[in-house]
Amino acid sequence: MEIKKKDLDQYSNKIYDAIIIGGGAGGLSAGIYLQRFCLSSLIIDKGKARSFWMQELHNYLGLPSDTPGRNLLKQGKQQYEEVNGHLLNGYVEEITEEDEHFLVKVKVGRQNTIETTFKAKYIVAASGIIDHLPPLEDMKNVFDYAGYNLHVCMVCDGYEMVGKKCGFIAGSEASIREMIWNLSWFTPHITIFTHGLFEMSPELKEILAENNFSVVETPIKQFLGHDHQMSGIELIDGTIIKVETGLISMGSKYHNTYLENFDLERKGGNLITDKMCRTSHPRIFAIGDLKVGLNQVVIAAGDGALSATQIWRDLCRKSHHKQPL
Ligand SMILES: Cc1cc2nc3c(=O)[nH]c(=O)nc-3n(C[C@H](O)[C@H](O)[C@H](O)COP(=O)(O)OP(=O)(O)OC[C@H]3O[C@@H](n4cnc5c(N)ncnc54)[C@H](O)[C@@H]3O)c2cc1C
Numbered sequence: 001m002e003i004k005k006k007d008l009d010q011y012s013n014k015i016y017d018a019i020i021i022g023g024g025a026g027g028l029s030a031g032i033y034l035q036r037f038c039l040s041s042l043i044i045d046k047g048k049a050r051s052f053w054m055q056e057l058h059n060y061l062g063l064p065s066d067t068p069g070r071n072l073l074k075q076g077k078q079q080y081e082e083v084n085g086h087l088l089n090g091y092v093e094e095i096t097e098e099d100e101h102f103l104v105k106v107k108v109g110r111q112n113t114i115e116t117t118f119k120a121k122y123i124v125a126a127s128g129i130i131d132h133l134p135p136l137e138d139m140k141n142v143f144d145y146a147g148y149n150l151h152v153c154m155v156c157d158g159y160e161m162v163g164k165k166c167g168f169i170a171g172s173e174a175s176i177r178e179m180i181w182n183l184s185w186f187t188p189h190i191t192i193f194t195h196g197l198f199e200m201s202p203e204l205k206e207i208l209a210e211n212n213f214s215v216v217e218t219p220i221k222q223f224l225g226h227d228h229q230m231s232g233i234e235l236i237d238g239t240i241i242k243v244e245t246g247l248i249s250m251g252s253k254y255h256n257t258y259l260e261n262f263d264l265e266r267k268g269g270n271l272i273t274d275k276m277c278r279t280s281h282p283r284i285f286a287i288g289d290l291k292v293g294l295n296q297v298v299i300a301a302g303d304g305a306l307s308a309t310q311i312w313r314d315l316c317r318k319s320h321h322k323q324p325l
Contacts, residue, residue, distance in 0.1 A: 001081060003042075003088045005108055008116045011086065016042045018311055019104050019120035021092045021258065024049030025297045026288030027126035028076035029304025035083035037312035042086040042118060044106055049073060050128050050289060051297060055147045055228075059156065060297055072297070088118075092258045095123060102283070105258075121283065122311045125271065126304070127255035128289040133248060134169050134195050134220060141222045148228035150246040154179065155296060157247075158186040164244040165189045167233050169220075171250030172198055179249050180213065188212070191241060193233065195219050216241065256290060267292050276310035277303050285311070 003011055018034055020027045023045030034041040051057075054069030063072070077087065090108040093115075097103070104118045131152045133142050142150075150167075151157040166187050170176045176192060183190060192208065194200060196219035208215055216235065224232035224240065233241045254269030264279045264286075265272040270293075271279050271286035279286050285307035288300030 001084065001086055003086055005114060008108065008114060011042070012116050012118055014040070014119065015101060016040045016086075016118065016120040017315060018042075018122040018124055018308075019044065019102065019118055020124040020126050021104075022049070022126035022128055022255070022288070022290075023047075023073070023077065023087065024051045024126060024128055024288065024300065025072065025076070026128070026300035026304045027124065028073070028080055029301040030124045030126060030285075030287060030308045031080045031085045031304070032076070032083060033305050033308030034311065035080065035085045037308060039308075039312060039315065040086075042088060042120070043080065044088045044090050044092050044104070044118070046091045047089060050130060051300075053147045054156075054297075057297060058159070069297075092127070094261065095258050096261055121315070123284045124304075124307050124311075125256065125259060125279075125284065125286040125290055126288050126300075127258075128300075129252040129254050129269070129295070131248065131252050132171060132250040134250065136220065136222060138222065144228060145223050145225060145230040145246070146248065148230070149244070150223065150230050150248065152248050153295065154182060154186075154247060155294065158183070161186045161245045161247065163187055163189075165191075165242060167191050167193055167230075167241065167243040167246040169193045169195060169246060169248045169250065173200055173204055175249040175251070176200075176204065176208075179247075180208070183247060184211075184213075187245075190214075191216060191243065193220060254290065259284070275306070277307040278310060283314075 017039035018041045020030050020043045023043045027043050031041050031043045051069035057067045058065040090106040092106050094105045095102050102120050102123050108114045168190050191214040194217045218235040221234045221236045223230045271291050273279050273286050273291045277285045277287050287303035287307050289295045
């Protein structure tokens with residue numbers, strides 16, 4: 001059931017077993033499992049999940065290989081509602097802890113915004129990350145191709161790039177060092193674009209030249225092509241470089257500011273968890289792209305199952321302690 005803005009007061013005093021921040025692949029999976037353990041859950045999601053930008057999910061067992069992420073989300077939401085889960089379209093600003101409960105402060109509505117607070121015993125942080133894209137004057141031009149044949153994830157789409165002329169748009173020297181050899185597993189035809197964002201060291205330039213990788217340091221003006229298929233990259237000096245595919249590696253923004261009141265163990269922007277996705281706080285779980293691991297839909301969905309099962313086990317154990325055998 002979707003909670004409407006006008007009904008917020010009815011739910012703000014309820015203590016949910018778990019509140020899930022983020023309704024992407026991970027959050028929806030956690031919600032479905034929690035409800036099926038006969039626990040109460042609320043998913044708060046601001047929308048536009050990373051899965052939403054995924055135009056074709058090629059590698060998920062059992063789904064047609066052109067499944068758009070938005071279909072997966074629509075179906076997942078429907079499944080969650082069928083088991084009576086609560087959904088709210090809102091932005092989680094802050095979480096605090098009080099008497100064994102979490103207070104989740106949420107902003108609801110872009111216009112006439114209402115601020116409200118929900119309560120829960122457990123938190124599942126499923127708010128993911130979002131990729132930094134090349135900053136062009138016309139960002140619509142980037143969105144026309146990103147997620148189609150201008151990819152952001154080599155694990156997801158390396159296979160789509162096999163043997164093709166690939167434009168690799170890097171955000172830093174570190175990203176070139178980290179990615180170039182793995183990318184060359186799929187294709188040897190790589191042109192690296194720095195978009196004029198950083199100076200490359202002479203040592204790296206030499207290694208790249210020795211291995212026949214071209215480097216372009218002039219900023220990009222626009223991506224060329226049609227029907228969401230990029231076929232070239234135009235530089236600000238008018239030069240056009242033909243490509244058949246592309247990979248962006250410019251880092252990510254981590255959606256975790258609402259957890260700032262907790263001194264959770266992290267690795268960079270990612271949260272460190274145990275094998276059941278529990279963070280260093282015993283009642284905060286982190287799943288999907290936000291935790292250290294592999295950023296894949298199948299992992300996010302699996303993490304949802306793990307975190308919900310552990311929450312159920314915790315609550316089950318607590319309730320048994322009340323009635324010793
Ligand atoms: C273009 C593209 C192609 C991809 N292709 C593939 C592929 O082929 N195969 C594959 O396995 N993976 C692919 N991925 C990766 C995959 O999309 C992610 O691994 C997966 O979506 C992670 O799920 P998640 O639930 O962790 O996060 P998300 O799906 O990103 O969901 C997080 C949700 O939390 C919300 N949120 C964030 N902050 C807040 C807040 N403060 N309050 C409320 N809500 C909040 C976000 O808006 C979002 O809706 C691709 C990703 C992209 C971008």
